[in-house]
Amino acid sequence: MTEDLFEQLSATRLRTIESAQRDGATGFYLPDHRWEEPVYLLDGAKVTKEEFILRSGLEHLLPDVSAVKCSRCGREESPAQWHKRCGMPQPGSVACDGVFF
Ligand SMILES: [Zn+2]
Incomplete structure (x- = not known):
């Protein structure tokens, strides 16, 4: 070039x-x-x-974001899960209703 x-x-x-x-x-x-x-x-x-x-x-669209976190259980996920429900099965109760941020 x-x-x-x-x-x-x-x-x-x-x-x-x-x-x-x-x-x-x-x-x-x-x-x-x-x-x-x-x-x-x-x-x-x-x-x-x-x-x-x-x-x-x-900020979740920045390419160097490494992970997002569940607001309730703290589980980490890829940034593609941002603002989605966690849904992690909890011992003895319903699925986690936190959202990723
Ligand atoms: Zn969770």
């Missing part, structure tokens, strides 16, 4: 981010190349990764 093409790709990514900012979008843009920085948007404003995790409600 030529350097020009790399620059075009970076410019496309920047335009995508700028238009998301204008739209007041919430989301994140991971770098396509190692010289780029990840960008985290909250209602169109650039925020740190930490603010994004705490306030966006989308």
